[in-house]
Structure formats: C-alpha cells, structure tokens
Amino acid sequence: MNAAQSDSRKPVRTRSLYGNPYPLPATLTRRIVGYLSVYRIVIASLLAAGNFDLIRDLQNQSFSRTFAALLIIAYLLFASFELFMARRHTSNAHRLVRYALLADVLFLSGLLFVLGGLGSGVGTLLVFTSALAGMLLPLRFALFITSVATLALIGQAVTGLALSLYPLGILLPAGMYGATAMVACMLCHRLAYWARDYRVTAEKQESQIADLEKLNEVIIRNMSTGVLVIDADRRIKLMNEYAWFLLGSPKVRELLLADLSPRLDRTVEKWQANPSVELRPVVLETSQANVLPAFAVMPGEDEPGALVFLNDESVISKRALELSANSLAKLSGSIAHEIRNPLAALTHAAQLLDESPSITLNDMRLTNIILDQSKRMNGIVENILQLSRQEQSRPEPVELNQFLKDLAKEFGTTQTAKDLDFEILVETGKTHVVFDKSQLHQSLWKLLDNTVHHASVKRPPRAQLKMRKDESAGYCVITVQDNGPGIPKSRITDIFEPFFTTRKAGSGLGLYIARQLCEANQAELTVDSQPGVGTAFHIRMGLAPRGRTRSRSVATAHAESGQT
Known part of the structure; x- marks a missing residue:
C-alpha cells in the first residue's frame, strides 16, 4: 500500500457547514449573547441586592468579606460591559461569547468560595453556565470551562471539609453538581448541533420551495389556459395573464367574479351546488371570448375556494x-x-x-x-x-419580379381552353423575399388555377396577378384576382377547409394546401370577395433583409464558379 492510498483512507475532519467549529451560526450566537447579557445583568443585580450589607460596609470588614463585596461589584461592572459589547454589531459574536462564559465561570467560582459554598446557590449558576458553554462554544473549549466549574465545586467542598466547616457528606452534592455540569455541557452541545443541522435542512427546503414557487408562477403565467383563484365568496384572488386577457384586462384584479362576468359567475355557482353538472361553453362579456370552464376545489382557511380553468374554445x-x-x-x-x-x-x-x-x-x-x-x-x-x-420548406432568396413574370408566362401557355384575359402587374425594380421557390410556385399555381375555374362566364373572363411592396413596413403582397361570381359571406370561412369545394370536378384541397405551404414559409394567405364582382387572394410575406440576400448571392456565385 502506497502513501497516497494510506492517506485516502484516513478520516477527513470537516468543520461545520458555517465554516467554523462553533455549533451555531454567528447571527444566532449574537442574538443569544444579547439575551445572556441581560440575564447576566439580572443575576449580578440580584447578587448585589442579596449581599447589600457587604457592599455597604466595604471598609469595616475582614479581608474575605471585602473580597466578596469587590467581586460582586466587579461582576456587575463586567455584566454591564458585556451588554454594551453585545449591542455593537461590529464585535465578533463567537469571540465575545468565549470570553464572556470564561469570565462567568471565574467570577462565579470566586463567589462560590467567598459566599459560603453550595448553600449560596452559586453552584446552580455554574451548572447553567456549563450548559451554555456546550451550546455556544466548540466542544474542547466548552469542556475546559465545565472542568473549571467542576473543580471549583469539588474544590470548595474539599476546602470546607479540610477546615472542618462542612461534614463529610458535602462531597456527594458537590460531585453531583460537577457531574450534572458535565452532562449538561455534553447534551447541550449535541442539541446545538442537531438544531444547526435542522436549521440548515430547513433553509435548504425553504430555498427549494421558493424556487418551486417561482417556477410554478412562471409556468402558470405563461400557460395558454386562463387560471383563476377565487374564494368562497367568488372573489378573484389571483389570475394569470391569459385569464386577465380573457376577462377584458381589468385594472383591478381582486374583484367579484360577478362584476367581470355574470355568466361565468353563474356557472361557478351551479358547479358549487352540483360538482357533477355538465359544463357548457361560456361567452365572457368583457372580451366576447368563448371559453370552456373547468373547476377544482382549493381548500381555504374557513371555506373552500376554487380553481377556475378557462380553456379558449377557438384554440381547442x-x-x-x-x-x-x-x-x-x-x-x-x-x-x-x-x-x-x-x-x-x-x-x-x-x-x-x-x-x-x-x-x-x-x-x-x-x-x-x-x-x-x-x-x-x-x-x-x-x-x-x-x-x-407535408414536405418541409427550404427557404432561399427569391427575386419576385422575374419569378412572377416567368410564372405568368408558363401559366399563360397552358390556358388554351378558355378565352382568358390574363394580366400581370408587377412594380419596377427588384423585390427579394425568402421563400421555398418550389412551394411558392405550387401555391400561386393553385390560386391561378382556382381563378381560371371561377372566372366569369357572363362576361369576358379576366384574371390578374399583381405584386406590390411596402419597404417602410418591410413586406410585400402578391394578389391573384378574378372577376367571377364571388364567394358568399356565409361560406368564405370554409374555403380553406380540407375537402370543401363548390366545383363538381374539384377535390377541395387546392386552397387548403396553398395556405399550408404559405404558413410553412411564414407567409399569410387571405381572401377578399364581393359577390357579383370577384374574388382576390393575397399572399403577404416579409421582405428579405439586404445583408442576407447579398451573402446568399455571393455564396451562390462562389458555388457556381467552383471557388471555396
């Protein structure tokens, strides 16, 4: 076994989680030191009051009685000084408690000898000080202070026995006092570490709970479902942003539900009366949104409240x-x-x-x-x-002016069955967009084919392919227009549905596929129609940024010339 392996097997001594050997953190130790300072003032004042005759006749007494009076006065002054130091935030709490408890044991041991031994009650104060040392100090220093207290208790009994002041039985209570001080020191030290560990665990759990609360808040805020929290009186306590939007963006959030939506309030009332009732969609008065509500009981302090989920019917x-x-x-x-x-x-x-x-x-x-x-x-x-x-689009820079001219020429050569007046109107200059060229060709071809089949039969059929751009707004619009009978308002929302058609020979998929191809390229396909006048389809798409077009052009030129 080499040295590295032997060293790795040695137990590693770790300090406390707070970076020092003290059982409690500095903040909690400082707070306890403040309480102890008040306690020390009270004890010193009681000792001074109980031995007032010694202090009053300080000059007319024997050496031992004079020493006792001076010791009580010094302890009272020390207690006042410790109170002053404990109130200073710049003082080191751990160092302060170490010196304070050591001074307590020394003062109390001296008073034990001069005030008459265990009968004076000072022994109880020494046991209490030993317990405090175990709670607030490292174990070695706490045992040192407790040992001084124990030696003082037993030493005072032995001295009194040697001077024939006490009987032999005085050794038993003195030993019990010393043993109690040791046991109290050890137990309080262990309890302090347990309290420290529980405190650390509680702080970690508190941090985790706070993080979970933040995460839940972010999730609920960004949900596409409206969430309301109402109390037993159906007063809104909390709502996420989507529910706030569905309820008409009220300026005050804690309102009665009946003030924002009486219909939803009545639905909640019915659900509270009968949770098994079948829920129906509700139209919210403020936003005219059609929502399907769902409810869940949320226990409160007095009476149960409820969680209200608002699912937008249009999204569903x-x-x-x-x-x-x-x-x-x-x-x-x-x-x-x-x-x-x-x-x-x-x-x-x-x-x-x-x-x-x-x-x-x-x-x-x-x-x-x-x-x-x-x-x-x-x-x-x-x-x-x-x-x-449903092929995935492959966008590339497209120069629309030439593209539309080539498309119109190609389409015009295929239309021999009808005497169609086909016209193309394109603005001068170059217009660049980013679009899948094949899918743009398919979309426009389907729109042109649809225009040919719906062109007027009562007057000469006419179709137009137009393009206009707005560089300030950053978009252009391609329009395919005919002079056909138009689309009734009651059916205009159905023309983009799959398999919907008004032609006997149609499949009902052309316009649906055209819209899907446009959406795949971040373009928008809309329709305007006026019965008896005609129909116009518009493809609205964004203009390509100049830098992107230029970089693509250079890359294409390099590829064609074989350069790397």
Missing part, C-alpha cells in the same frame, strides 16, 4: 381541426396510394383502346370520357398525396 377547435386534418391526410394518402396503381392501369388500357384501328366513333367518345375522368382522378390523388407528405 383549431387543435382538433389540425389533428383531424393530419389524421385524414394520412388516411387519404394511404387510400390514394391504393387507387393510383389501378388508375394507371385503367388509363393505360383506355389509351390502348383509343389507338386501336377498329375502334368506332361511339367507343372513341366513351374512351375520351374514361381518359378525362382518369386525369381528374389522378389530379385528386396527386393533391391528396401532397397533403399527406
């Missing part, structure tokens, strides 16, 4: 719609994959039949119907598969 509906749309997209994608293979076989068979030299005119007409409907079904399948894939 949106989440339910997103979940249902995602589930439906996955299910539709699986079905679309199963349809695609037989549809391809059906289309191929119709094409072969159409190319047959022996086909009749009537059969050719039926074959064309099969091919047209197969093409329509394939478009529906492609939309469903695109909905189910």
